[in-house]
Amino acid sequence: MKFKAKCLSLPLTLALLGAALAACRLQMPREPVKKQGFHMGTIISQEVYGESADKAADEVMKEIARLEAEMTVTKPGSEIERLNQMAGRGTVKLGPDSFYVLKTAVRYGEMSGGSFDVTVGPLVKTWGFFTGKARVPAPDEIRRLLSLVDYRDILLDEKKLLAGLAREGQAVDLGGIAKGYAGDVAVGIYKRHGIKSACLNIGGNVVALGSKPDGSPWRIGIQDPRGEKGSYVGVVKVVDKAVVTSGDYERFIEPEKGGKRYHHILDPATGYPADSGLISATIIADSSIEADALSTSVFILGLDKGMKLIESLNGVEAVLVTKDKKVYITGGLKESFTASGEKKGYEYIEKG
Amino acid sequence: MIKLHRIVLLALLVSQAMVLSFIETFIPNPVPIPGFKLGLANIVTMLVIFFFGFGDAVLVVVVRCALSAILFGGPVVFIFSLAGGILSTVVMSVLYYRMREMLSIIGISMAGAVAHNAGQLVAAVVLMGTLSVFSYLPVLLIAGLVTGFITGVCSRQLSKAFQKWRRSEGQNREK
Amino acid sequence: MSILKKGDLLLAAAIALIALAVSWSFKVFGNGDTARIAVIKQKGRVIRRIDLDRVTGSETFELKGDYPQLIQVEKGRIRVAEAGCPDQVCVETGWLTKRGDAAVCVPNGTIIEIEGEKSEVDDATY
Structure with a gap:
């Protein structure tokens, strides 16, 4: 019996040690910290993983309020x-x-x-x-x-x-650019807190930091410009990218109920809402300010000039939707874009 | 069996169990459920219950879990495998010592595998603080029956071999 | 079957039966994974939680604030029926039915969402 007690003491110590270690590890939340807030005239939502996720998310929210x-x-x-x-x-x-x-x-x-x-x-x-x-x-x-x-x-x-x-x-x-800048600032804050995985959405401007905690890319849905909210024309998988969309559907005015709609992206050449043939322009780029400015630019420039601008830039990809329901996708998205609007009459065309 | 002899044997069995767990990682998981494993290490646990007793079986399980947590996993893995390991050891021991007439080794093994999965699930509920993982319970129960059957067949063959070896060992000593 | 005793089969049958019973009870009573809970938040505070699957009939109630909103709840769905805000985005969002669906009113600072993750995407650009 004496022997047995001795024999058990070793594994028991090990077990206690393991439990103590476990307790430390468990403090690290494996569930993301999720925060929502209203700033810059829109809704901001964050999904942040990591030890100081809570602190980082609070700081990001404060910083966005300051920038606003x-x-x-x-x-x-x-x-x-x-x-x-x-x-x-x-x-x-x-x-x-x-x-x-x-x-x-x-x-x-x-x-x-x-x-x-x-x-x-x-x-x-x-x-x-x-x-x-x-x-x-x-x-x-x-x-x-x-x-x-x-x-x-x-x-x-x-x-x-x-x-x-x-x-x-x-x-x-x-x-057309401040929200984009806020996204870049937020990424800086996340990194300073040692966060490796986060997804920030500032009124439709998505900034994905790293990949998801399990190592898979973030799947970002691109709003179907003619579908109900939360339906997508496609899904793009990204790691460390900003995904920003400009469209004619998100914010508009309707002076007479049921009458003509005027969306909010004005063409500096005409003074009226841009009417370039595009109804949605999504830009995927490394920096959020770049994606924000480019999505507006391309939306106003239209398909041909917009594509030319994108192709002249390094590391910038785009998904452009025209009035006649054609979806143009740049070559760099070949692997990461999944179409999801075929049944709704969208036609997908790869460019460049 | 003298003490030293026993310790050496138990240590060997622990290492066997770890090797089996390691080999198991090479078998592709046919079902995309976290925690779904063949549970080959359970074979060793059964042998220890049969030939050494409950106390030693617990010892072997704790040492195995601690060692593999230190070598391959982490504290979370440790808690998971310990919860499953201890529960299955308890269940198999009770069945073996109380209901041996009614159950074969394979039946005991199936009960042990099911208990192992249930134990892990309970650990998951406690660790994650959510009851939603309980929806895995039916699948894990059935999975335990299947894996328990497979490991049970192995245990049956091995325990035959072990018995034979021990008999010859005894004869050797008498000489 | 020579390698199995009668008790083995009984045991296996009992466990299989338990598994069936458990999965059946999940279907009948539901569990955390399939429930649709609508959460109504205003200025960051949770105002109300509604289990949409347990709603009977139709209920409407008002959310006060700078721009009052009229919320309508029916079995399995919830929407903003009317709103005093200028942009009407929340009203146009329509019925929320799936986990992850959300209607947001920026002027009134309210979020109505059905708890849970959207399965097909992690986030969306619009």
């Missing part, structure tokens, strides 16, 4: 509001975030030949999207405001972080 306060035109006292107020009268000092976003916006203005132009501010304001008092402006009013739209009138002083607008009445609206 800095960059939203309609927020009184925001840096961009001050920039617009000083239009034609001088420059204002910007924080590094706003300055970077504005600088990047100018770069995409050049790249898209002016199709992406953040100085559409006066037009956006007159159309009144998201205000509840939307209306279709008179043609001569649009013509007058169009003359104020020109990204080349954005003046930037990189050293002093000063920015200005050349002419009075001009206004910047970062709606």
